[in-house]
Amino acid sequence: MAEFKQAPAGASVGTQFMTWVDNRFPASKLYKEHLSEYYAPKNFNFFYFFGALSLLVLVIQIVTGIFLVMHYKPDAAKAFESVEYIMRDVPWGWLVRYMHSTGASAFFIVVYMHMFRGMIYGSYRKPRELVWIFGCAIFLCLMAEAFMGYLLPWGQMSYWGAQVIINLFAAIPFVGPDLSLLIRGDYVVGDATLNRFFSFHVIAVPLVLLGLVVAHIIALHEVGSNNPDGIEIKAKRDPKTGIPLDGIPFHPYYTVHDIVGVSVFLLLFSAVIFFAPEMGGYFLEYNNFIPADPLTTPLHIAPVWYFTPYYSMLRAVTDPLVNVFAVLVAVGAVLAVLRGGFSTAVKGGVLVAALAVIFMLKTFDAKFWGVVIMGLGVMIMFPLPWLDRSPVKSIRYRPDWNKYLYALFVINFFVLGYLGIKPPSDIGTLVSQAGTLFYFGFFLLMPWWSQIGEFKAVPDRVTFQPH
């Protein structure tokens, strides 16, 4: 416990008050540690806006969500009507609703940008592994939050999207049917499903999400921010003050900096809200303006755009691709036995495990493996800090071909996303199969490819041009 401080004689009322508070709650300490004396590298670039913007969108979603819940009715007979009531009869209800629906898409845009920033500058590398892992958990929560929120307007696409995704769980061997029944609370998506999704969407998941966001920020401020050069600024400190030479206080420098980012973001966000709230059917799907009808299946059921890369991976897993997986597992096991420096016991274990995986691949339905691949597509982000063996963090000092590889990764992600929106076709399935293999290959082969090539010398100090 800190010692009890006394405000100096003749101090202002403000100082006296803060002394009183600080003796009971570390207000000034928290302010200093997280804002005024949190030293961030001075060479942040465009990509570094998206962390602050994620926080902004989170606040927008929570505040608009609070107001929506005041008028929304989580009841299969009233949900659709109550949303239209919000859109028509509640003063400014349309604005709050559009902010929330556009906010959902905006959240994924800023989070995808934020994650990509982490990938190219190696922000997940030691000592920031936990920052990254908390972030991945936030992404997972966000997907659950978005999926359950999408059911609430109770339109056709809400209903059938949920129906299709929940049915996927039924493909899990042994427990699947009971599990999907547990999720739905009924044999079809219905009132019970709507009520539990509402409960999860407005309280359970946001609670976890907020806890994770706090953990993400505390972990970040413990180790300090990375930067586009991937240099540890704490290695070069001012000998007198101990402040990193390339660090500047977060407040005021990055607060004013982020205000610029926020205003540009709000400019784009408002352009969508006021002029294209449906965003051509991508943010609000046209079919969702028809109330949920369990007897009429829409022509084409597509998840909202932010899920489609993973949805594409799910659809890509057909029997031929499962066979490809089996061959890859076999090749991997043989290589591990022949080339890996393992003991005989471990080699035996690898062979047995590979045989077991191949057996399971051939036993269970391809549909189940599709679900597994979709899940793994997200989960593979978690071990990234240990997959990357590159001697440098930032892409700036990696071999040039790495830039093309990351560009290809982004293009591949977009192609998968595009194919997930479209109805399936033969050529689309082939492309998404290639895309799925590339996506997983990128991560699983990273321990090897990240070490190859000519690395550039990393400077001692960050690259910075004064404004």
Next chain:
Amino acid sequence: MKRLLLAFVLPLLTGLAVLTPAQGAAGGIAWDKFPTSRLTDMAALQNGAKLFANHCLNCHAASYMRYNRLRDIGLTEEQIANNLIFTGVKVGETMKVSMDPKDAKDWFGKVPPDLTLIARSRSDGAKGSGADYIYTYLRSYYRDETKPTGWNNMAFPNVGMPHVLWEMQGQQRAVFVDEKDPHNTAKTVHVFKGFEQVTPGTLSAADYNIAMADLTAFLQWMAEPNQSDRKRLGVWVLLFLAVFTVIAWRLNASFWKDIK
């Protein structure tokens, strides 16, 4: 129950999200462009409201739409109550119909859909806006004796609704020509070549198009009554944010000039 079960099991079996069409509006001709200038024309919207109340609202409800919202298109509560409400409900009520859904199903094969949001739900990224669809649909009825109602529609093949506005438009027939299939010379395809007026209506073709544009404008407005206000407000919001961005940018620059 059987169809319910089927609809539930099908996605499970296929693992793909595409199912047999269970809805009618699929297919049909390319859509004409709805003249969007009608949307901001109060007289056009009022005429559309009149057509809607007289011809559509008997079978189709607009159950999220309140009668008194029509004040937004320049009508007074007295005008609404005296000219547009035929069921004696109060002006604060929503536009419901008294037709029994069971009867409707017997008569038309399905319950006529609620029209409040029809203009939003019928949009199709590839074919056009919902208003384009409605504008085309309302003008594409033709005589087809093979159908139980004697009517068919080029924009909505095998539509359940007969041509309610036929007295205005008159009767037209669809002209089809058999042409060689460009992909398979051994086959011929039935190509739609346009409509041909059979009997005249009370309106000329040009006037009928204008009337349908007004009705479409009303449906488009009703799907989101504040859509024009939203855009007007949006201009101010964007102007404010543009100015604010400049201020934020200069503020940022004045702080960062210290950072060397």
